[in-house]
Amino acid sequence: MPYLPMPPPLPYVESEGFWEGCKRRELVIQRCKDCGTYRHPPIPMCPACQSWNWEGTKVSGRGRVEGFTIVTRAVFPGMPAPYNVVRVELEEQDGLLILGNVIGCHPDEISIDMPVKVTFEDVTPEITMYYFEKAA
Amino acid sequence: MATIKDKYAIVGIGHTDYSLNSGRSELHLALEAITAAIEDAGLGFKDIDGIVGDHPSRVDAMTIGSALGLRDFGFFIETDFAGGGVPGGLLHAIAGIEAGRATSVVCYKSLNGSSKLTLPGFSFAAEPHELGFTRPFGLLAPAAYAALAARRHMHQYGTTSRQFGAIAVACRKHANRNPNAIMYGESMTIEDHQDSKMIADPLRLYDCYVEADGAAACVVTSAERAKDLRQWPVCIMAAGQACVPCLSRWTKDPTVNENETSYLARQLFSMAGLVPADVDVLQVYDDFTPLVLMAIEDMGFCSKGEGGPFVEGGRVVWPDGKLPLNTSGGNLSEGCIDGFNHVIEAVKQLRGTSTAQVKDAEVAMVCGATGVPTSGLILRR
């Protein structure tokens, strides 16, 4: 069951590799081949050195909660409020941020700097979603 | 009013290949064109401190600025009205530099107009207040507005479909000299035009532009700064926008006698201190041939109603025509990059690098889309 009944993401050119990675249960982040800088969400050019050369790099999936919110008032009818939205800083690089949801823990347990690890769940035949779980 | 005449220049241009299916995202295309323009200017990314994009934005200025890693990025704006807005983007760039907010500004346009490979959820919405009065009756696309306007022109002045076709044939001829044009290698005679299928009477298929995937960009800076850069600067003699009272985007207030194209041309010639006879090469936004013909009249190249005879007989055809028009093929045959291809071609003409080079071209004029709030430029060597 997906955490939220939202429409699934639509992979679009640069982001296709990310979603294909999710299907393999891998968190794949764009990394510049020339300067090594990671970036997310996926874009064609490296913002640090403007190189066009990049590769999708599997990362550990571990990080820390850099920011979070608990949405208590559902925007649409049928949304299972309260739900959380988190921003995770992945351990590979300072400032490498990815939005997501934490699953498997109570809203009160979520805190800044909480260690998390990525996990995956098939939501449609085409899309596997990524989520985060509390890590040891 | 302060004059901007000759104080600013286009110092770099860049564009992608134009195709029916780019296979790349609009962001990717925009970055290709922009990086090419910056390099053409002999500048570095760090020199760019202003961005002019377009509305509705498939690729906004923030995304571009972030991708380029811009730090001192204090001027950004999006022009409106698509094909009417593109030349006006350079006016915005000038305004930003005049106001001291930027020194070198990138203007760009990027679209996957043919493949429609665009961000999910993007939509090109017309103003909501208009939709209820047009869509239920089947007015669903700009071609219908152009058709209604064309029919009036034929009624009032006796303009013929063959005369509209003369414009299409000229653009196709020019495209056949331009390997980057989508219709390169495909000839068109006036009979081909007349045989092409009817889209919205009197508009035929060959009266309508070719959707394209591609992007184009340029760099604008002060004429002073331009002297130190790589390319021969193309001076902006005049840049303007024009809007007349409208009921909606495509419907003028009928009691207003001057439409936006004629108001635009009046402004531009006045700013530049020129008259139509001074223009060596003309780029007019060509979504539909009848609107090009009307724009030529409204800009003062001929009298109202004389557009038909004016475009016949080769007057707008390179190399012998007195007023070569859309010399890279235009939206009609090069591909619709929403008029930015016209800006690029005007610059190439003045640099001497066009594929249909007008001999000794000194003054080039660019006119945005007719029938919508519009904009234009007069450029010189």
Add this chain to the structure above:
Amino acid sequence: MWCDWCAHERAHPKEVKIMPYLAGLPVPESHVDYEEFWQGCRRHELVIQRCKDCGWYRHYPRPLCPKCYSWNAEWSKVSGKGKVWSWTIITHPIHPALDDMVPYNLVEIELIEQEGLRLISNLIDCKPEEIYIGMPAEVVFEEVNPEITLPRFKRTS
């Protein structure tokens, strides 16, 4: 040869549907600025916004009079009579959903009440070759669904 201007009869369709028109197209949505227009249509009345201070009709509806800038407006019933200002025949379906609807006519009608007061609509009773600029027409109302009635036009005899 029915077209004086383009002289290529063979490009034009021989069979052109007259009615019903465009039943599957989007219908106008309710909006505070022009709800009155559509309510008028439901009553089979063509009502046009008119400035109470200077009498200027305006269409499309908008809050401010473009002539005298007054905010005072009323919805004034007009005769429904007008002339064809311009016309086109849409032959190309821009979306597969329109495949069965083309070809259809699209007209701009200038209402007799004021020069330049124009509406987009369709003529329901004319073949393409019968339409001409200046042709007198008058409004008829078509109930598309229980909520929406559209103003169409027919030729005036």
